[in-house]
Amino acid sequence: MIVIDLSLGCETRPKINVTWTFPESCFFPYGRDFFELVEQGMLKKILFKNALIVTLNAKEDLIHGDLLVCGEEISAIGVVPPEESEGAQVIDCEGNPIIPGFVQTHIHLCQTLMRNMADDMVLIDWLKQRIWPYEAALDPERLKISSHIGLAELILGGTTAIVDMGTVHHTESIVEAVQRSGIDAVLGKCMMDLGDEVPAPMREKTADSLKESRRLFDVIDGLGEGRLRYGFAPRFAISCTETLLREVSEMAKDIDAFIHTHGSETAFENDFAQSNYGCSNIEFLEKVGMTGEKTIIAHGVHLADNDIDILAKGRTIICHCPSSNLKLASGIANIPLLDSKGVRVSLGADGAPCNNNLDAFIEMRLAALLQKPIHGPTAMPAKRVLKLATIDGAHAIQKGDVLGSLEVGKLASLVVLDLKNDPGAGPGGDIYSRIVYGTHRANVQHVFARGKHLVDNKELVGVDLGQLMAQGREALTKSVETMQKFIS
Ligand SMILES: [Zn+2]
Numbered sequence: 001m002i003v004i005d006l007s008l009g010c011e012t013r014p015k016i017n018v019t020w021t022f023p024e025s026c027f028f029p030y031g032r033d034f035f036e037l038v039e040q041g042m043l044k045k046i047l048f049k050n051a052l053i054v055t056l057n058a059k060e061d062l063i064h065g066d067l068l069v070c071g072e073e074i075s076a077i078g079v080v081p082p083e084e085s086e087g088a089q090v091i092d093c094e095g096n097p098i099i100p101g102f103v104q105t106h107i108h109l110c111q112t113l114m115r116n117m118a119d120d121m122v123l124i125d126w127l128k129q130r131i132w133p134y135e136a137a138l139d140p141e142r143l144k145i146s147s148h149i150g151l152a153e154l155i156l157g158g159t160t161a162i163v164d165m166g167t168v169h170h171t172e173s174i175v176e177a178v179q180r181s182g183i184d185a186v187l188g189k190c191m192m193d194l195g196d197e198v199p200a201p202m203r204e205k206t207a208d209s210l211k212e213s214r215r216l217f218d219v220i221d222g223l224g225e226g227r228l229r230y231g232f233a234p235r236f237a238i239s240c241t242e243t244l245l246r247e248v249s250e251m252a253k254d255i256d257a258f259i260h261t262h263g264s265e266t267a268f269e270n271d272f273a274q275s276n277y278g279c280s281n282i283e284f285l286e287k288v289g290m291t292g293e294k295t296i297i298a299h300g301v302h303l304a305d306n307d308i309d310i311l312a313k314g315r316t317i318i319c320h321c322p323s324s325n326l327k328l329a330s331g332i333a334n335i336p337l338l339d340s341k342g343v344r345v346s347l348g349a350d351g352a353p354c355n356n357n358l359d360a361f362i363e364m365r366l367a368a369l370l371q372k373p374i375h376g377p378t379a380m381p382a383k384r385v386l387k388l389a390t391i392d393g394a395h396a397i398q399k400g401d402v403l404g405s406l407e408v409g410k411l412a413s414l415v416v417l418d419l420k421n422d423p424g425a426g427p428g429g430d431i432y433s434r435i436v437y438g439t440h441r442a443n444v445q446h447v448f449a450r451g452k453h454l455v456d457n458k459e460l461v462g463v464d465l466g467q468l469m470a471q472g473r474e475a476l477t478k479s480v481e482t483m484q485k486f487i488s
Helices: 035-043 111-113 123-137 140-156 172-182 206-221 243-257 267-277 282-288 304-313 323-326 335-340 360-369 382-389 393-396 431-438 465-488
Strands: 002-010 013-022 046-055 062-070 071-076 090-094 097-100 104-106 159-165 185-188 228-234 258-263 293-297 317-320 345-349 414-418 445-447 452-456
Touching: 046 071, 046 123, 046 431, 090 267, 104 293, 104 317, 104 345, 104 360, 104 382, 104 393, 111 123, 111 140, 111 172, 111 465, 123 465, 140 159, 140 172, 140 445, 140 452, 140 465, 159 172, 159 228, 159 258, 159 393, 159 445, 172 185, 172 206, 172 228, 172 293, 185 206, 185 258, 185 282, 206 228, 206 243, 228 243, 243 258, 258 282, 267 282, 282 304, 304 335, 335 345, 345 360, 345 382, 345 393, 360 382, 360 431, 382 393, 382 431
Parallel strands: 046 090, 046 097, 104 159, 159 185, 185 228, 228 258, 258 293, 293 317, 317 345
Antiparallel strands: 002 013, 046 062, 062 071, 097 414, 414 445, 445 452
16 A cells, blocks of 8 residues: 655645555556656646637637646636746647547447447347447456557547446446546446347346446446446346336436436337337336436437427437447437427447447537538537537536536646648638538647646557557457357
8 A cells, every 4th residue: 555645736726635545556547657647637737828719618708818727627718827827837739729628428438349340230230240249258358458448549539528338247347447547437337138139148137237237336436536427327228128227217316326328229229119118219218217317318310209308308318429320320310400409419429339430520520411411501510519529518427517618617628639730620710610520530639637638749648559459459359259159
């Protein structure tokens, strides 16, 4: 055990004395010296000079000026008096934009190893022949490597908060990777207790699934001073019994937990609900209590008018996953209609095997473009889409008061883009258009999560990517060998 006593603070925040006690194994997150992390992430002031600050605050202010971070928080925006920024590390943005970190509300870190291994299939075949056998074959170490690779990609692309659905086992591996990454997350173990074609290691007994999920809630929810939250994650109505879904709903309400599931991604889910429960998929989810303002439902492609009314009334969140919906030929979610009916919507990449990227820029561009041939060129303007990927996602995970926009007092989870030197993103024009239509992951210059420097001049801080990808290749080979016995 190692004990550290420190006095934290700066001019704009009072000093507090903190004592940390760590096992030695916790000491080198992502290979970086802990003291350096403390110094950079928790003690240092950082002054971003000469920036275009895309605040996404209530007034949608665009501010040309400086932004000061003190510890984890944004302490000043605009004109920063020299005495406030004295001693700060200075990052000259050279007129480039700073935007809030992306909040992607539907991700599967556990699936990253299977990228490019499950293409050109419909959802049910994709699940039965690839994803379930792969997840059944995962061991804790391979799951951790899969999570690290997914997180590396997300962070390099400016994502600083996610909602993740794990697999049925080894959730601690994902938790460990997310804890080390520095980003915010709602995460949870996948729950599955129904389906003859589900591989044996993935098919749980109802009581076991509930008990394990509740145990994980107790361990995970609130970790890192609230950076990690638990979300109960029944996979979808087709692989969960009505009993499990009802009990999850009750448990989540009792302890005020998130629920994260898939819903109405394909027409087949409505057919299944109709023949088994005599109603649509969303009507069934409402019947078992799986709607509400802490429920995030990925997809929402096949929705009837009454489904939309149910979602709006319950303040349930739909996570729009445009790449995944196109690749699996599921359809196109009618986001302009959901917007007009008052349904809360956010954005997510889903898993690497159904996308095949975890890149918010790709999702934003698609989210804007694919509505236009159907609803006209004014559908889904760039600013609306950027909000989907930031402040709306922050509200979806109930952190709209601390994440999703750049405002004094909010957490410093932010992204500096390098657009000035990219001919494809300029030379000028509307800043929202530049970001949504013309910006890529390669334009991400700096990423900070809660004041911690995660990407520095386009490089992931403290991560040996070459070594991580080599581990990934080895883990993929082992996974492919092991999963064969689970393919029916
Ligand atoms: Zn998914």
